[in-house]
Amino acid sequence: MAWTWFHRLGSPPYIYGLAGRLTAWFAWPAGLLIAYGLYAGLFVAPADYQQGDGYRIIFLHAPSAYMSVMVYTTMSIAAAVGLIWRMKIAHAVAASCAVLGATFTVMTLATGSLWGKPMWGTYWVWDPRITFELLLLFLYLGYMGLRSAFDDVQRADRVSAVLAIVGIVDVPIIHYSVIWWNSLHQAPSLMKFSKPSMPPEMYIPILAMFLGFTLLFAALLLTRLRAEVLNRERTASWIREVVSA
């Protein structure tokens, strides 16, 4: 009885409608938070005593770096749910995550290298966290490559789910092995368990950006999920009703 909501999640028309209704609830707060975060971060927050205005790219860089890992985790959990409980919608979620995660990873790399030029004097340094992001990008590309190698969607789903699960086991190991390898990246100044080493005018916009990016991801994921469901169900009869309506 209490589980009916869960079973309905397995129905593509229901998911299609639900995702459509929910998108706006994520998109609007995301837009507002990101607009506030960008304005407060780029214009209001004080300049850094050492890095000047150059540090402001962190308002984009740090949230997208967080998203690049968060999306991989989401993708792996969705893939595991799809593989274990044979839930097609979960596979569709995982498939929708990959491109978004890869985009966030590319954004992290791009903003990081733009920041690196004035700070380190070069666009690219083989710094552990940059290298980790690059490897993460390769993991996303491998996942997408494996998925596109199969014509049959269901087989692509299940094979790529195994890869995503293997990947999520290996990602922490890759992360720490790359960290021990070498480091000249600045130490984390926000994700520490003590008080953040920045003033509230800086970290409140950053937190707004973190939350905004998370909601943005949710909104984009729901939109992609609708497209994915349409594509997978293109021969089903309910599609005709939805499209003609």
Place this chain on the structure above:
Amino acid sequence: MNEYGAPASASYGAPAAPAGAVSMNAPPVSPMDVAQVTPPQGSPLTAAGLVVARDLKLAFRKRGQWIQPLIFFAIVTALFPLGISPEPSKLRAIAPGAVWIGALLSSLLALEFLFRDDAHDGTLEQYALSGQSLTWLLLAKTATHWLLTGLPLAVMAPLAALSLGAPIGSVPGIVAAVVIGSVALSLIGSIAAALTLGVRRSGALLPLLTLPLSVPVLIFGARATELAIGAESYSAPLYLLGAFAVLGVTLAPLASAVAVRISLE
């Protein structure tokens, strides 16, 4: 994942076969669904031993296939002095990286033969239906693959390092690192090979899947080799390499077995 498939006779027997058999108008049954008919005969270890013996026998009949990755490794090592500089001090500095990149690439090359032939002639399907644990059988196949590619690499790697100017005292450390590291490489490779079984041209896909996952092996292996060449204690990276290999032995065959079952459906 299900450990026990049905014995082959239950699914391929006469139409009048008893319960558990597949009747003609029943929907198609995957190896996983025909499960729990009869417990397997013989322990998983016996079956694994038989797989090792069979694979070794087959490998000795086509020796050329297994020598190719070693020749490839030698060529890659020879490319580094040609591409960088014949100067001994420079070569000694790049020796750990050169040896490990060579090892990584040649283990990749050898992955092609891990499951492919057995998938083509139906052997893997029979393994899945045999009633034995597919996980154990694939671990046995991977172990044999390591005996044929990883272990020879451990002999070649010190030679390559010596040619790049590593001192003779570094040989035990390099051998230890390559022996342990190649176990991890074979296991990661077994997952990727199982995942790409259903792909017609997996040539470019296999490196894309394997190499990012193998980065820890490269880092710890090259670090241990570097310390061994510098005559320092290399036990710390070796332990980490060992830990990674143990994790691989524990989890990789499970993942490979799931992937093989999906590919067989």
